Amino acid sequence: MTGIGTSLILGQTVELIADPFHASPDATIRYRRRGGVRIHNGRIERVGEADALCALDPTVPVTDFGDSLILPGFVDCHAHYPQTGIIASWGRRLIDWLNDYTFPEEMHFGDPSHSRTVADRYLDLCLANGTTTACVYCTVHPESVDAFFEAAAARNLRVAAGKVMMDQNAPDGLCDTVRKGYEQSRALIDRWHGRGRALYAVTPRFAPTSSPEQLAAAGALWAETPGVLLQTHLSEQIEEVAWVRRLFPDSTDYVAVYENHGLTGPGAIMGHAIHLSDRERRALAETGTGVAHCPTSNTFIGSGLCDVAGLRRLGIGVGLATDVGGGSSFSMLTTMRTAYEVSQLRGEVLHPAQLLWLATVGSADVMGLTGVVGRLAPGADADLCVLDPTATPVLAQRTRRAESIRDLLFALIMLGDDRAVRAVYVAGQPALGAVPIGNLDPDSRRVR
Ligand code: GUN
Ligand code: ZN
Numbered sequence: 498m499t500g501i502g503t504s505l506i507l508g509q510t511v512e513l514i515a516d517p518f519h520a521s522p523d524a525t526i527r528y529r530r531r532g533g534v535r536i537h538n539g540r541i542e543r544v545g546e547a548d549a550l551c552a553l554d555p556t557v558p559v560t561d562f563g564d565s566l567i568l569p570g571f572v573d574c575h576a577h578y579p580q581t582g583i584i585a586s587w588g589r590r591l592i593d594w595l596n597d598y599t600f601p602e603e604m605h606f607g608d609p610s611h612s613r614t615v616a617d618r619y620l621d622l623c624l625a626n627g628t629t630t631a632c633v634y635c636t637v638h639p640e641s642v643d644a645f646f647e648a649a650a651a652r653n654l655r656v657a658a659g660k661v662m663m664d665q666n667a668p669d670g671l672c673d674t675v676r677k678g679y680e681q682s683r684a685l686i687d688r689w690h691g692r693g694r695a696l697y698a699v700t701p702r703f704a705p706t707s708s709p710e711q712l713a714a715a716g717a718l719w720a721e722t723p724g725v726l727l728q729t730h731l732s733e734q735i736e737e738v739a740w741v742r743r744l745f746p747d748s749t750d751y752v753a754v755y756e757n758h759g760l761t762g763p764g765a766i767m768g769h770a771i772h773l774s775d776r777e778r779r780a781l782a783e784t785g786t787g788v789a790h791c792p793t794s795n796t797f798i799g800s801g802l803c804d805v806a807g808l809r810r811l812g813i814g815v816g817l818a819t820d821v822g823g824g825s826s827f828s829m830l831t832t833m834r835t836a837y838e839v840s841q842l843r844g845e846v847l848h849p850a851q852l853l854w855l856a857t858v859g860s861a862d863v864m865g866l867t868g869v870v871g872r873l874a875p876g877a878d879a880d881l882c883v884l885d886p887t888a889t890p891v892l893a894q895r896t897r898r899a900e901s902i903r904d905l906l907f908a909l910i911m912l913g914d915d916r917a918v919r920a921v922y923v924a925g926q927p928a929l930g931a932v933p934i935g936n937l938d939p940d941s942r943r944v945r
Contacts, residue, residue, distance in 0.1 A: 501538055501539075502537075502538070502925075503535065503536065503537045503538075503542070503554070503557050504535075504536050504557060504558045504559075504560070504925065505533055505534070505535050505536070505550055505551065505557050505558070505559045505560070506533060506534050506536070506559070506560045506561075506562060506567060506881070506883070506922070507531070507532070507533040507547045507550075507551075507559060507560070507561040507562060507563075507567075508532065508533070508561070508562035508563065508564070508565045508566060508567040508883060509528070509529065509530055509531070509532060509564060509565065509566045509567065510528070510529045510532030510533065510534065510544055510566075510567045510873060511526060511527075511528055511566055511567070511568055511853070511873070511902065511906065512526070512527040512528075512544060512872070512873045512874065513525050513526065513527075513850060513853060513854050513857070513858060513872070514526075514527045516854065516858075517848060517850040517851045517854050518806070518809040518810070518851055518854070519809075522848035522849075522850040522851055522903075523848075523850070523903060525850050525854075526850050526902055526903070526906075528902040529544075529545070529546060529547075531546065531547040531548070532544065532545065532546060532547055532567070533545060533546070533547040533550040533551070533567075534567055534873065534879070534881065535550050535553070535557070536879040536922075536925040537925075538925070539878065539879055539924035539925040539926075540875075540876060540877065540878055540879055540924075540925070541873065541874060541875055541876065541877050541878075541879050542875060543875055544873050544874065544875070560920075560927075562883050562919065562920065564885075564886065564887070565883045565884060565885045565886070565919050565920075566883065566884045566886065566905075566906075566909070567873070567881060567882075567883055568627075568853070568857070568873065568881070568882050568883075568884060569857045569870065569871050569872055569873050569877070569880065569881060569882065570627060570628065570629025570630065570870065570880035570881055570882045570921060570922070570923075571626070571627050571628040571629065571630075571829035571856050571857060571860075571882060572628070572629070572630045572631070572816065572817075572856065572857055572860035572861050572864065572866070572870055572871045573623070573628050573630070573631040573632070573817070573818050573819050573829060573832075573860065574631075574632045574766055574787075574789045574816035574817065574818045574859075574860035574863050574864055575632055575634075575728065575766065575768045575789035575791055575816075575818035575819075575820050576619075576631050576632070576633050576634070576818060576819050576820060576821045576824070577599075577633070577634040577820070577821060577822060577823070578615060578616055578619040578620075578633050578634075578635065578645055578658075578821070579602060579603050579605075579606050579612075579615060579634075579635065579636050579641060580599060580602060580603075580821055580822030580823070581615050581618055581619045581622070581821060581822060582602060582615065582822075583598045583599065583602045583822045584821055584822035584824075584825065584827075585822075585825055586598040586822070589798070590734060590736070590798055590799055591733055591734045591736070591737055591798050591800065591823075592734075592736060592737065592740075594798055594823065599822075599823075600667060600668050600671055601668075603636040603637070603661075603671055604668070604670050604671060606635070606636040606638045606640065606641035606644075607638040607640055607641075607670075608640070609640040609643065609644055612635075612638070612640055612641045612643075612644030612645070613644040613647065613648060615644075616641075616644045616645045616647075616648035616649075617648050617651075619633075619648075619821070620648050620649060620652055620654060622827045623654075623827065624652070624921050624923075624928050624929050625827075625915050625918065625929065626827045626828045626829060626830075626914075626915045626918060627828075627829065627830075627882035627884070627915075627918040627921055628819075628827070628829055628882075629654060629655070629870065629880035629881075629882065629921065629922075629923055629928075630654065630655045630656060630657075630860075630861070630864070630866070630870045630871070630880065631656055631657075632656070632657040632658070632698060632726065632728060632766060632789075632818075632860075632864050633645060633656060633657065633658040633659075633698075634658070634659065634661055634700055634702070634728065635658055635659065635660055635661060635700070636660070636661055636671070637660065637661050637662070637663060637671050637672065637673050637678075638660070639660055639681045639684070639685055641660070642658060642659065642660045642685050642689070643685075643688075643689075645658050646658060646689045646692075646695050649694070649695065650692075650693050650694075650695065652923060652928065653693070653694065653923050653924050653926070654694060654923060655694035655695075655696075655866070655869070655870055655878060655880065656694070656695060656696070657695075657696035657697065657698045657726050657728075657864055658689075658695075658696075658697070658698060659682065659685070659697055659698035659699055659700035659726075659728065660678075660681055660682050660685055660700060661700050661701075661702045662678035662682060662699075662700060662701045662702065662707060662711055662714075662715055663678075663701070663702045663706035663707055663711075664678060664706070664707060664708050664711045665705075665706060665707065665708050665711075666705050666706050667702075667706050674711075675708065675710045675711045675714050676714075678711055678714060678715070679714040679715075679717075679718055682699060682700075682715075682718055683718060683722075685697060686699075686718075686722050686725055690722070690724070690725055691724070694924075696724075696725070696726060696864070696865075697722070697725045697726070698725065698726035698727060698728045698766075699715050699718055699719045699722070699725055699726070699727045699728075700727075700728050700729070701715040701729050701760065702729065702730065703729055703730035703731070703737075704729075704741045704744065704745060704751065704754045704755070705737065705740055705741060705744055709745070709758070712754070712755075712758035712760060713758050713759070715727070715758070715760060716758040716759025716760050717759065719759065719760070719764075719765075720759055724764075724865070725764070726764050726765070726766065726864060726865060727760060727762075727764060727765040727766070728765070728766045728768070728789075729755065729760065729765075729766075729767060729768070730767070730768040730769055731751060731752065731755070731767035731768065731769055731770045731773075731788075732751050732752075732769060732770055732771055732772040732773055732777070733768070733769035733771060733772075733795075733798075733800045733801075734771075734772075734798070734799075734800045734801070735772060735801075738751055738772050741754060749776070750774055750776060750777050751773075751777065752773070752776075752777040752780045752781060753777075753780070755767075755786075756780060756784070761780070761781070761784040761786040762784050762785055762786060763785040763786075763787075763865070764787075764865050765784075765786045765787060766786075766787045766788070766789050766816070766863050766864070767781070767786060767787065767788050767789065768788075768789045768791060768818065768820065769788075769789070769790075769791055769794075769795065769800065769803065769820075770788040770789075770790075770803060770808070771795065771800055771801040771802070771803045771804075772801060778807070778808065778811055778813070779811070781808075781811075781813050782811040782812050782813050785814070786813070786814075787813070787814040787815070787816065787862070787863030787864075788803075788808055788813055788814065788815045788816070788863070789815075789816055789817075789818040789820075789860075789863065790803050790805050790815055790816070790817055790818065790836060790855065791803075791818045791819070791820035791823070791824055791832075792817075792832060792835035792836040792838070792839045793819065793820070793824040793825045793826050793831065793832055793835045794818075794819075794820035794823040794824035794825070795839065796825075796835060796838075796839065797823065797824065797825040798823050802839050802842050802843050803839065804843060804845075805836065805839075805840065805847070805855070806840065806843075806845045806847065807845075814859065814862050814863045815855060815859050815863070816855060816856075816859040816860030816861070816862065816863040816864070817829065817832055817833065817836060817852075817855035817856040817859060817860055818832070818860070819832050826914075827915070828913075828914045828915055829856045830884075830909065830910055830913040830914055830917065831914055832856065833852040833853070833855070833856055833910045834910050834911050836852055836855065837852060837910065837911070848903070849903055849906040849907040849910055850903070850906070852910055853906060853910075857871040857872065858871045858872060859871075878924055879922055879924060879925035880922060880923055880924065881920075881921065881922040882918060882920075882921055882922075883918070883919045883920040883921070883922075883930070884909055884913060884917045884918060884919065885917055885918075885919040886899075886905060886908070886909055886917070888913070888916045888917040888919070889912070889916050889917070891912055892908065892909070892912045892913060892917060895908045895912060896908050896909065918930070
């Protein structure tokens with residue numbers, strides 16, 4: 498980890514000190530009106546009152562963000578970087594959207610230089626939106642994976658990613674074979690997993706695009722590589738679920754297809770998980786399989802309303818995700834907002850602490866990064882996001898009226914986007930927007 502040295506950033510701090518799905522949400526927020534985060538060698542060393550942290554050592558450089566909020570960087574646990582260019586493509590549901598927009602776009606990622614250009618653009622958009630960790634699908638081409646990990650390493654970002662495995666129901670140019678999919682994934686794991694801040698995710702796209710033999714090979718590879726993640730899609734649209742039933746008549750249901758091929762368990766992340774039976778929910782809970790909730794994608798492609806609160810009540814790990822470019826935004830604030838709106842449509846209202854938890858701790862947990870990212874807590878990586886509650890006229894007039902941290906957070910979630918992201922830190926280093934005010938004379942040290 499880079500970021501040698503000690504520094505201090507000041508602002509309003511928000512820590513989630515317990516799981517707001519299993520405790521009173523208001524009680525899970527520890528809020529400091531004048532707080533600070535002391536960073537040492539790329540990690541969070543302390544979170545506390547600004548005055549107390551300033552008094553520890555007057556020689557430590559300070560950056561004071563005033564009334565801005567200091568939060569953990571957002572963690573997006575499901576996105577497709579090669580779909581950056583086709584975000585906001587009109588008028589299709591899932592299968593047609595894949596065939597008409599996605600697959601033609603993904604054809605171009607055998608070209609390393611194109612892959613690198615798009616990976617750079619995608620990661621810069623993540624940073625501009627306060628997202629510091631993501632779990633990402635590349636394409637079937639190993640070149641697309643190398644380009645992504647190289648672009649992430651250039652920014653010192655903690656990311657997970659994997660080569661998509663698919664050997665049927667896709668254009669020839671996007672299909673591998675059972676053997677090729679396994680061997681290329683294996684070589685990429687050897688090259689990238691655990692290098693710097695990189696994690697590998699074995700990535701069979703979804704049941705319809707892999708033969709039973711390829712799903713079994715993906716399961717075998719995952720079992721052979723401890724610490725590696727697994728990501729795929731599950732029960733996103735009704736038509737897809739019916740197609741899976743036809744393709745895999747011997748499996749009881751969609752989750753059983755993955756169970757039967759060794760693709761469930763801790764470290765497995767299922768995108769969407771909307772149309773599930775009680776048996777499938779129980780199976781996800783019992784196997785410790787995680788879910789990526791992708792609300793802007795679910796509304797944009799018309800998939801349905803995921804029962805996030807119900808999944809959490811069963812103890813299933815759930816993180817929040819943009820699903821770019823099926824999702825319609827790079828912003829995790831917008832994604833939280835849509836998660837709130839989806840919960841309203843289900844008649845079960847998510848609290849701002851729950852929304853923030855999903856976008857930070859929840860996503861980190863399903864990625865196996867508990868305590869590493871997603872928390873403002875000692876020992877965690879100093880990947881941080883600083884939000885300005887007055888960034889736009891509408892935000893400023895609304896947040897001025899906020900009488901509680903719950904209300905302030907909620908207004909930021911509902912009205913904020915990349916314009917509210919004032920600064921981002923990656924492993925303790927400013928990656929966007931931070932202008933250090935330098936060493937202060939101890940006598941003039943003052944909190945604005
Ligand atoms: N299911 C299989 N592939 C995809 C994809 O790229 N995006 C979404 N939203 N769903 C999928
Ligand atoms: Zn997806």
